[in-house]
Amino acid sequence: MTIALHTTRPPLRIGLRRAEMAALWLALALQSGALFPMLAAASDGDLTAGARAMLRLLTLPVYAVTLTLAVRHHRQIIAAAQRSLPLLMLTALPVMSVVWSINPSLSLRRTVALVMSLLLSYVLAVRCTPRQLMWLIGSLLGLCMVGSLGLLVAAPHLAVPADGALRGIFLHKNVLGWAASLGALAGFAMTLDREGGFRARGAALATVSLVCLVLSRSGTGLMSMMVGLALIGFHRLLLRCRGMWRPLVLLLALAVAALVLLFLGAFLVPLLEALGKDATLTGRVPLWHQVDLRIAARPLLGYGYQALWSEASSIAWQIWYAIGWQAPHAHNGYREVLLNIGMLGGGMLAYVLVQALRRALHAHLSRPGDGWLWPNVLLGQVLFMNLTESTLMMQNDMQWIIVCAIVIMLACRRADAAAG
Incomplete structure (x- = not known):
């Protein structure tokens, strides 16, 4: 006689799992630099000492979530700590x-x-798979991008400072540029992931992130995205290679990276001047x-x-x-x-x-x-x-x-x- 085992998770466990992921999402959102620094900044865009003190209070719910989940999963975290001693050191x-x-x-x-x-x-590492972490970050950045474009429509005087570049719900255009760059690459990775089930949402994330990146005029964000695209191409190419081709492609990539660094070291200033950019990299x-x-x-x-x-x-x-x-x-x-x-x-x-x-x-x-x-x-x-x-x-x-x-x-x- 065979006994059929019910392998689905109990509803209570599913509910706790979802609550944990929601709490982690909120903790990361409060650490993302979105919305609150912009609201706390003075009219000139600077954060006063009082504003910084107020922003530090936002870390309290983050620490509460962190400590609660760390206590709940302390055995897994201790095991993970033992396996990552260099990071602890x-x-x-x-x-x-x-x-x-x-x-x-x-x-x-x-x-x-x-x-x-x-x-x-540590809590994120023991509670998330790589794919789950990607979705957690991607959904957060996607909401930040949508919020930035929404603020551009609803209150353009807040979303676009005097320099004409979009900062959205962030304190500075470069912060939006970094977030948009990370969001675009997460979106591309979701789109290329055949097994994750996020392809359509990944395409939407990449699209809205690219729009924000262009409007931010962030040079660092744009260059970062280009580097990320090159890395995606490199890793996909390396995956297709077999045998001796893999080390050869890896060596070729390292050689190209070294040449690019040498080129930038020798010609970065004239290149920036030719493009009309500040050759001192804005001081x-x-x-x-x-x-x-x-x-x-x-x-x-x-x-x-x-x-x-x-x-x-x-x-x-x-x-x-x-x-x-x-x-x-x-x-x-x-x-x-x-x-x-x-x-x-x-x-x-x-x-x-x-x-x-x-x-x-x-x-x-x-x-x-x-x-x-x-x-x-x-x-x-x-x-x-x-x-x-x-x-x-x-x-x-x-x-x-x-x-x-x-x-x-x-x-x-x-x-x-x-x-x-």
């Missing part, structure tokens, strides 16, 4: 930097936020010169996590006086890490990222049906964005939260494969 450096920080209280406060961001990454080149001098002054351990860029820092005022504007960060994620935790932290970050890129490529090639194309593209896209912006190891930042979640997913997958 990397995050421990900012915590230890409080000891040598030039502003210990500020570093301490921001490292608490960084640790909470990492904990949210970034003088900023980087000043930042490099400060990195050289404290190369090994840096100045402490997020300690340099504050009005209490005499070093920050020296940089601001030299460049003529108050830069909020180094406008380069790699330089920012060196400022914060020195070459020790920079080397550890490089190890974590290179290991993640290698594992992500292996996951995509060995299990193409599991949805690993998007994580590969997102990692490359974020690394490119950080050539001119600073999101690496940034507290309460959606990009870094997603990157860490992918790193943890890959570490767990590697450990499971080794055990099985």
Whole structure:
């Protein structure tokens, strides 16, 4: 006599699962930089100290969601932490930097936020598959794009500042540009995913994101999307290659990337001038010169996590006086890490990222049906964005939260494969 087993999930478990995903979506939305910073900003677009304090209150529901789900799934998170020790060691450096920080209280406060961001990454990693994470981020960014276009229609004076570029529901056009770039690439990945069931929604996401990207006039966002498209083409080509063709294509891609970097190093300034753009990358080149001098002054351990860029820092005022504007960060994620935790932290970050890129490529090639194309593209896209912006190891930042979640997913997958 055979007994038919009912394999569907109980309604209560399905309801809890949906509630968890909704809570995670809300937590990421509050960390996305959408709507609230724009509403809190002054008429000139700057955030006052009072506005920043109000925005910090928005992290409280994020932390509540994070802690609740972390307690609920603590066994899975502990197991994931044991499998991703390099990432934990990397995050421990900012915590230890409080000891040598030039502003210990500020570093301490921001490292608490960084640790909470990492904990949210662990929750995402143990509760989502790569495909589910892609849909979570894609649906969030899609709503942000629709909201930005809706604001353009309903209140164009809010959506489009004096420079004529769309900022939508974000504080600055570049933030909209980054979000639109990430949204477009997520949409393309959904459209190409035959097994995920998101193809139509992916096409809609890509379309609305491209419209916002064009209207934002964000050079960083546009270049980031082009890099992402190149990465999609590369990974799809590599998947079709067999035998010796794969390492040959990989070597060719590395050679092309090296040539592009050499070309940009030699001809970036005349190229920008020919296109009518600011050859200083809107003041970034003088900023980087000043930042490099400060990195050289404290190369090994840096100045402490997020300690340099504050009005209490005499070093920050020296940089601001030299460049003529108050830069909020180094406008380069790699330089920012060196400022914060020195070459020790920079080397550890490089190890974590290179290991993640290698594992992500292996996951995509060995299990193409599991949805690993998007994580590969997102990692490359974020690394490119950080050539001119600073999101690496940034507290309460959606990009870094997603990157860490992918790193943890890959570490767990590697450990499971080794055990099985």
